[in-house]
Amino acid sequence: MAAHMDLVYQFTDATTAPLAQRLLLFILPLMLLPLLLHIASRSPKPPKKKPLPPLPPALPVIGHLLLVGDHPHVSLRDLAAKHSRSGGLMLLRLGAVPNLVVSSPGAARAVMRTHDHVFASRPASTVVDGLVYGSSSVAFAPYGDYWRQARKLVTTHLLTVRKVQAYHVARQEEVRLVIAKIREAATIGAEVDISETMNAFANDIICRAVCGKFFRAEGRNKLFRELNHEEYGITRDHMKAILMDMFEAGTATSSLVLEFAMVELLRNPHLMAKLQAEVRKKMPKGQEMVKEENLAGMVYLRAVVKETLRLHPPVPLLVPHRSMADCDIDGYTIPSGTRVIINSWAICRDPKSWEMAEEFMPERFMDGGSAAGIDFKGNDFQFTPFGAGRRMCPGVNFGLATINIMLANLMYCFDWTLPGAMKKEDINMAEVFGLTVHRKEKLILVPKLHGTSAQPMKPEAGAIKL
Ligand code: HEM
Numbered sequence: 081m082a083a084h085m086d087l088v089y090q091f092t093d094a095t096t097a098p099l100a101q102r103l104l105l106f107i108l109p110l111m112l113l114p115l116l117l118h119i120a121s122r123s124p125k126p127p128k129k130k131p132l133p134p135l136p137p138a139l140p141v142i143g144h145l146l147l148v149g150d151h152p153h154v155s156l157r158d159l160a161a162k163h164s165r166s167g168g169l170m171l172l173r174l175g176a177v178p179n180l181v182v183s184s185p186g187a188a189r190a191v192m193r194t195h196d197h198v199f200a201s202r203p204a205s206t207v208v209d210g211l212v213y214g215s216s217s218v219a220f221a222p223y224g225d226y227w228r229q230a231r232k233l234v235t236t237h238l239l240t241v242r243k244v245q246a247y248h249v250a251r252q253e254e255v256r257l258v259i260a261k262i263r264e265a266a267t268i269g270a271e272v273d274i275s276e277t278m279n280a281f282a283n284d285i286i287c288r289a290v291c292g293k294f295f296r297a298e299g300r301n302k303l304f305r306e307l308n309h310e311e312y313g314i315t316r317d318h319m320k321a322i323l324m325d326m327f328e329a330g331t332a333t334s335s336l337v338l339e340f341a342m343v344e345l346l347r348n349p350h351l352m353a354k355l356q357a358e359v360r361k362k363m364p365k366g367q368e369m370v371k372e373e374n375l376a377g378m379v380y381l382r383a384v385v386k387e388t389l390r391l392h393p394p395v396p397l398l399v400p401h402r403s404m405a406d407c408d409i410d411g412y413t414i415p416s417g418t419r420v421i422i423n424s425w426a427i428c429r430d431p432k433s434w435e436m437a438e439e440f441m442p443e444r445f446m447d448g449g450s451a452a453g454i455d456f457k458g459n460d461f462q463f464t465p466f467g468a469g470r471r472m473c474p475g476v477n478f479g480l481a482t483i484n485i486m487l488a489n490l491m492y493c494f495d496w497t498l499p500g501a502m503k504k505e506d507i508n509m510a511e512v513f514g515l516t517v518h519r520k521e522k523l524i525l526v527p528k529l530h531g532t533s534a535q536p537m538k539p540e541a542g543a544i545k546l
Pocket residue numbers: 218219220231234286325326329330331333334337393394395398399400465466467468470471472473474475476478479480
C-alpha cells in the first residue's frame with residue numbers, strides 16, 4: 081500500500097516526483113491521440129496544390145536560355161520530346177520569366193479552347209512597345225477592352241469575308257501587274273527574284289486595302305479617312321498602330337507561304353506538274369489569266385496551300401500568349417502571368433498526328449487522304465498555322481485570297497526552272513528565325529511562258545527585281 085502511495089505521489093508532486101511527470105507527459109498524448117485523429121479527419125483539408133509542369137535542369141539566373149538555339153522552334157521541340165510527359169507541357173525559365181511550352185494537340189486545345197479565356201492575353205515587351213505605339217496594335221495588346229475594340233475595328237472594316245471579296249478587283253489588278261513583269265522576264269530569259277516579288281505583291285495588296293488605290297501617287301489615306309476613331313474610343317495614334325499592324329501581320333506571312341509553296345513544288349516537280357494540269361484544265365479556253373471565279377474547283381491548289389502551311393507555318397511559335405489566372409491543365413498548375421509558347425511548327429510535323437510527317441504530300445488533304453477532314457479553321461489542334469480561339473488570326477480569308485490567286489496564276493502562265501545548272505537537290509532550305517521564319521537564301525527562278533515554244537529574245541544574266 082505504501083509502495084502504491086509512493087507511485088501516486090510521484091505522479092502528482094511535480095517537485096519531488098520527476099519520473100512520474102515524464103511518464104504522464106508521454107502517456108497523456110497517447111491517450112488523446114484517437115480523439116485528435118478523429119477531429120482532424122472531420123475538419124476540411126486545404127486543397128492540394130498540383131505540381132508545376134516538368135522543367136529540364138536549369139542554370140542559375142539565366143535558367144534555360146542556353147538550351148534555346150538559333151532555331152527555337154526546333155530546340156523547343158527536341159526539349160519537349162525529352163522532358164514533357166507525352167510531349168505536351170513543359171516549363172522553361174528564360175531569364176526571370178516562366179514560359180509554358182505547348183507541344184501537343186491536346187495541350188494546344190487546353191490552352192486555345194478549354195481555357196482560352198485564361199490564356200488570351202499577351203506578355204508585355206519593351207521591344208514591341210517601342211515598335212508599335214506601346215502595344216496598342218491588335219496582335220500585341222493585352223486582353224481587355226482596348227484589344228476588343230481594335231480587333232473589332234480591323235475585322236469589320238478590313239477582314240470580313242464580304243470585305244475580302246470586295247477587294248477582288250484590286251487583287252486582280254495587282255496580280256496582273258506582277259504577271260506582266262514576270263512575262264517580261266520570261267521573254268528575255270531573265271531570272272526572277274521570287275522572294276522579293278512575292279513580298280512586294282503581298283505588301284501592295286494590303287496597301288490597296290488599307291490606304292486605297294492612289295496611296296503611292298497621292299499619299300491619300302482611304303481607310304484612315306473613312307474610320308472615325310472616336311466611334312471606337314481610340315486615339316489617332318492608336319489607329320495608326322492598328323493599321324500598321326496589318327502590314328506587319330499580313331505581308332511577310334502571305335508572301336512566305338507563296339515562296340515556300342514554290343520551293344516545295346520545285347523540289348517535287350511531279351507535284352508541280354499535277355497542280356499545273358489542274359489549274360490549266362479548269363480554265364476556260366483562251367483566258368489570259370486566272371480570275372477568282374475560276375478558283376472554285378481547284379481542289380489540289382487548296383491542298384498544296386494547306387500542305388505548305390503545315391510544313392512551313394510562317395509564324396511557327398504563334399504570337400506568345402499570357403495567362404491571366406492560375407489554371408490547372410493535365411494535372412499541372414500553370415501560375416498566373418506565365419508566358420505561353422505554342423509550338424505549332426512541332427505539332428504540325430509530329431508523326432503521332434501525321435503520316436510521313438516530314439514529306440511534302442498535298443494528297444493527304446484530298447478526299448480519301450489521311451488528313452482529308454483536317455482544316456486550319458481553329459478546330460483541329462494538330463494543325464493551327466493561324467492559331468485558334470480568341471487570338472486566332474483574323475486575316476485568314478484575306479491571306480488565303482492573296483495566296484490562292486497568285487499561286488494559281490504562277491502555275492497557269494509559266495513553267496518554272498532553277499537558274500543555270502542548279503539541281504533541285506541544291507536548293508538550300510536553311511531558315512532564319514524571327515517572329516516569322518524565312519529562308520536564308522532568296523528564291524531565284526527562271527520563268528518560261530506556258531504554251532509558247534518561242535525561245536527568249538536574248539538570254540540575260542541576273543535576277544529581275546520587280
Ligand atoms: C498566310 C497568312 C497568315 C498567317 C499564316 C497568319 C498567322 C497568324 C498567327 C499564327 C497569329 C497569332 C495567333 C495566336 O496568337 O494564337 C496571327 C495573328 C494575327 N494576324 Fe495573321 N496570319 C496571316 C495573314 C494575316 C493577314 C493577311 C492579316 C491582316 C491583313 C493578319 C492579321 C493578323 C492580326 C491582326 C493578328 C493578331 C490577332 C490578335 O492578337 O488578336 N494576318 N496571324
